[in-house]
Amino acid sequence: MNKRWILITLCAILSGCTSLGKQSPASDAQSPGSETEQLEQGISQHWIGRYSLYISTETIMEDASNIGVSYNFEIRDSTVSFTAAGYQIFFECECSWKEDRDQLILFYKKAIEAVTPIPFQNVNDTVALITCEQGKYYVQSPIITDAEWGINKKMLLEKGSIDISEEDDNDCMPKITYWHENFEYGDEDDCLDRWAIAIDEADFLAALAKYQNQQIDSTVQIPASKGKYSIPLENGDTKVLFDSYEQSDDYCKYHYKGYLAQINCYVFEYEGFEWEGVSYFSKANGEEYWFRNEGLFSPNSNNCYCVDACTEFEGERAGFIKVYQVSYDEFQFMFGLWSDKIFPQTVCWQDNTTLYMKALREENGADQTYYYKISLDQVR
Numbered sequence: 001m002n003k004r005w006i007l008i009t010l011c012a013i014l015s016g017c018t019s020l021g022k023q024s025p026a027s028d029a030q031s032p033g034s035e036t037e038q039l040e041q042g043i044s045q046h047w048i049g050r051y052s053l054y055i056s057t058e059t060i061m062e063d064a065s066n067i068g069v070s071y072n073f074e075i076r077d078s079t080v081s082f083t084a085a086g087y088q089i090f091f092e093c094e095c096s097w098k099e100d101r102d103q104l105i106l107f108y109k110k111a112i113e114a115v116t117p118i119p120f121q122n123v124n125d126t127v128a129l130i131t132c133e134q135g136k137y138y139v140q141s142p143i144i145t146d147a148e149w150g151i152n153k154k155m156l157l158e159k160g161s162i163d164i165s166e167e168d169d170n171d172c173m174p175k176i177t178y179w180h181e182n183f184e185y186g187d188e189d190d191c192l193d194r195w196a197i198a199i200d201e202a203d204f205l206a207a208l209a210k211y212q213n214q215q216i217d218s219t220v221q222i223p224a225s226k227g228k229y230s231i232p233l234e235n236g237d238t239k240v241l242f243d244s245y246e247q248s249d250d251y252c253k254y255h256y257k258g259y260l261a262q263i264n265c266y267v268f269e270y271e272g273f274e275w276e277g278v279s280y281f282s283k284a285n286g287e288e289y290w291f292r293n294e295g296l297f298s299p300n301s302n303n304c305y306c307v308d309a310c311t312e313f314e315g316e317r318a319g320f321i322k323v324y325q326v327s328y329d330e331f332q333f334m335f336g337l338w339s340d341k342i343f344p345q346t347v348c349w350q351d352n353t354t355l356y357m358k359a360l361r362e363e364n365g366a367d368q369t370y371y372y373k374i375s376l377d378q379v380r
Contacts, residue, residue, distance in 0.1 A: 043097065047075050047104055051130070051137060051157040055147060071144055073106070073130070076162060080106060082127050084143075090115040095127050104130045115316075119143050130157070192321060192339035195379050196372035199356065204371040207356040211348040214297045214304075216267050220259035229256060231266055231281055239286035241268070254279070262297070263304070264329040265289075282329040289331045297326070298352045305376065306331065307355060309344040319343040319359065323376065335379060342372070353377050 056068035069086030080095040091114040095106040106127040108120040120127070120143075128141035137157040146153045222229050231239040241254050257267040257278075265280040270290070277292045295306035308322040319339040324331045346358040355374045360367040 042077055043075060043080070043099060043104070046132070047099070047130075048077065049162055050074050050160040051139070052160070053139060053144070053155055053157050055145065055155075071139075071141075073128070073139075073157075074162070075104075081112060082106065091118045093118055093120065093127070096124070102132045106130070192319060192337040192342050192374075195337060195374050196339075196342060196357075196359075197374070199371050199373050201371050203373075204356050204358055207350040208346065208348045211299075211350075213294075214260055214262045216258035216260050218258035220266075222256050222266065224256065229254060229268075231283075231286065233286050234284050237286065239281060259283075263326050280331070284329045287330070295324075296347055296349065298349045300352050304352070305334075305349075307347055309347050309357070317343065321347075321355070321357075321374070323379075337374075337379075342370070343367075 051073040053071045054068060055071070069084055069089055072083045072085070074081045074083075080097055081092060082095055083092040084090070092112040093114075094109045094112055096109045097107065098105045106129075108118075108123060108125040108127050110123070111118050126142060128139050128144070131138050131140075131154075137159050138154045139157050140152050140154050142151050144155070145151055146155060222231060227242065229241040231241065233239055253271045255269040255271075257269060259265070260267055260280070263280070264283045266283060268279045268281065270277060270279050277290060278294050280289045280291070280295070281287070282289075291306070291308050293308055295308075297306055298304040304326050306322075306324040306326060309320060317340070319342050321337045321344060323334045323336070325334050326332070341361055343360045344357045345360060348356050350356045350373065353376045355376070357372050357374070359370050359372060361370050362368075
């Protein structure tokens, strides 16, 4: 069954569930009682934490392994947020609540961020009922489907703690949030605008003229044979890359570029079903690292950084900067910055810890060119 059809079906189910999520006279299962009801009061400490649940349809749908969705609740003293993230699905919203001794009912309050539509039509639509039973936490929700597409089913949540040191300090420069490299948007502290410092065009042009990226050695040959590459590794094994022409998410075609000695990696261009970019394969162990663009490495070769910048994302205009630390054949994600106002065009390194960039910024309906620098020492 086609994955896109499955996604459309899932979205239809979510849309159809919104009518079930409107706040109505509470049933016995969701009626917390009278004297103990609270609305927008401080939440009892035993609720404070991060709750997560992952639902995958692969148990009932063949070829549906990527349709899984992760649901997350973050409950603090005075704020509650709910996030759904998965295959072509992402939204985050703020919730209000009503609390009883062992029940917490969450209601839709407002959107925080939405890449896909939020399946709530009105303020106070029911988001979820969380219950505590013998020290374990369960959720029921009109928009969370189980593996058999059922809704409002009681499902076990995994609870984690929240470190109070994570709370924002308004008197200090915000610290960068180290979110996962495959999750494009962070919070406002990850906003590129907070870290980009304006510079003169002449300074940028001087840095661009001086900067030289690491050069790929195209003389190191790996010939293709019948649609595959056989990559020799240092441990004597061979990494085999096959071109897949299946019109699905598994589609991928490789083109060999050469060997990058400074980081001990083979470099390939790849073309996927919806993505294209550059892959770096470790000669040591065959590990593959994918980037949307060619890596831009800082002048030092043993401990360098790589930046991934793009100006379009799923039809929406956005700017991204991702920074990685590279220790001879291994990329380690450090942090990412995003912006819906600054759109990087040309990026280079001024030194080992400072990025310079030429960027567009929309003002009064027209793009204007600006030049910025980002100090990694400050961001880190």
